[in-house]
């Protein structure tokens with residue numbers, strides 16, 4: 001757990017000055033604005049490939065949906081003369097996956113194609129093929145490079161290839177995978193891509209093969225401010241992802257804590273706890289969404305994995321998972337957290353001691369929010385791990 005004394009609320013420009021000048025309202029507004037922006041950073045991912053290559057299946061897998069899931073239907077946006085389909089992430093509307101038709105099915109040269117699909121808005125491109133990559137794929141990649149955007153080659157339906165090869169007597173999975181990967185790289189090199197990044201993926205089993213490598217590569221390549229955005233929408237494909245999500249959230253707890261500290265400085269009875277609860281609702285809702293512990297996410301996971309919804313719920317311990325996060329529910333849960341009740345009571349008591357009481361209340365409010373959020377986050381991350389493990393059984 002991060003030490004609250006190590007936190008630097010001044011990391012957000014202007015907050016320290018506001019607090020030093022006792023302008024807590026301005027500090028709170030600044031932090032709130034910062035958190036809102038942080039939670040809404042846009043991420044646009046372009047997925048392109050020929051019809052049947054597995055684009056929509058991959059898009060649905062990234063959104064945690066199964067093909068027959070409601071809401072998996074394309075929104076049917078038609079831009080210009082190329083039909084691009086927009087799929088917002090169900091928990092993060094700021095993240096959009098774009099299904100673009102294969103360049104081969106359009107009659108446009110790569111440059112025109114990119115202009116028509118509006119390439120500027122995309123953070124990166126994923127070029128999918130379920131067979132060998134073609135000249136068209138390479139032309140597109142080269143043009144994407146000219147536009148200073150990133151691209152990744154994704155070889156889909158790897159489970160199909162492995163199934164076919166498995167029948168052979170001398171089958172070794174790792175060797176087959178290496179062979180397919182090398183073939184793709186060799187071919188792409190031959191067509192003019194110097195060091196192609198190729199990932200072998202099965203959209204039905206994202207936890208296998210190269211998907212986690214793709215995730216790590218994307219994370220490394222993205223600008224810093226977008227890394228967490230990508231991380232939070234990633235399905236929980238392994239325990240490491242869940243831990244990463246937890247760490248990313250932990251590093252932001254100090255802002256929520258400062259926010260409630262700033263509010264505690266305003267001497268109105270009962271205000272602090274009410275606003276703290278509002279701050280907590282925002283944070284906890286975010287945790288639940290990123291961990292996929294909200295009811296719709298759990299239902300989608302059940303549909304994808306075939307593990308009954310009730311079985312997933314059975315391994316959940318936190319009352320905040322598989323529930324609607326309301327102030328009332330949160331206050332109930334917090335009341336049950338050992339140790340925090342005393343702190344909250346102390347804060348209410350001290351805020352009324354003139355001059356001295358207000359700074360003390362600020363400190364207490366910071367500590368309370370800090371501890372409460374860390375505890376809740378810890379419990380939700382544990383639930384996410386248990387749910388993940390349950391889907392593997």
Ligand code: GDP
Nearest residue numbers: 050051052053054055056057157160202203204
């Ligand atoms: P799109 O036209 O590019 O959107 O392709 P679809 O996503 O509709 O996929 C075409 C077919 O390939 C469907 O029958 C999918 O079920 C199947 N498919 C897609 N991805 C995979 C995969 O990773 N493994 C297997 N075995 N089949 C897949």
